[in-house]
Amino acid sequence: MIQVVCAIIQKDNKILIAQRSEKMNLPLKWEFPGGKLEAGENEKEALIREIKEELNIEISPSQRISSHIHDYVTFKINLIAYLCEYISGEIQLLEHKDFRYITFEELKNYNLADADIPVITELQRHLK
Numbered sequence: 001m002i003q004v005v006c007a008i009i010q011k012d013n014k015i016l017i018a019q020r021s022e023k024m025n026l027p028l029k030w031e032f033p034g035g036k037l038e039a040g041e042n043e044k045e046a047l048i049r050e051i052k053e054e055l056n057i058e059i060s061p062s063q064r065i066s067s068h069i070h071d072y073v074t075f076k077i078n079l080i081a082y083l084c085e086y087i088s089g090e091i092q093l094l095e096h097k098d099f100r101y102i103t104f105e106e107l108k109n110y111n112l113a114d115a116d117i118p119v120i121t122e123l124q125r126h127l128k
């Protein structure tokens with residue numbers, strides 16, 4: 001099982017989502033940016049590193065809002081989501097194809113990775 005951390009980055013009451021590129025697995029799916037936990041790193045350290053590597057911005061993870069296992073049949077992930085605050089930097093797309101800052105209501109218009117559905121349910125509870 002692959003441990004994956006993802007960041008729900010909030011800025012001006014909007015949420016950052018990113019689109020996976022054609023070259024990544026789950027091509028063109030939208031997601032909350034993040035990635036695999038590396039050996040010796042805790043979840044928050046992994047998130048800060050991944051977001052800097054992928055988007056070149058600084059964030060501060062606050063609350064861990066969900067942890068759910070999803071079986072993609074060919075691989076299985078445990079997707080762990082944190083609410084994060086945007087700190088600094090201009091977004092540069094170093095791995096993704098695109099990004100958007102959207103409202104919670106706009107999430108339904110995007111083709112998100114299947115593993116993200118429980119994250120959205122938890123997010124709704126936390127934004128209330």
Ligand SMILES: Nc1nc2c([nH]c(=O)n2[C@H]2C[C@H](O)[C@@H](COP(=O)(O)OP(=O)(O)OP(=O)(O)O)O2)c(=O)[nH]1
Nearest residue numbers: 004006025026031032033034035036077113115116
């Ligand atoms: N970051 C992220 N990954 C997600 C989400 N939902 C979801 O199913 N995934 C999947 C896609 C990938 O199979 C896996 C994350 O791996 P990745 O390839 O993005 O991570 P990474 O940058 O550490 O990988 P690598 O290229 O170094 O191998 O989790 C999500 O919301 N955010």
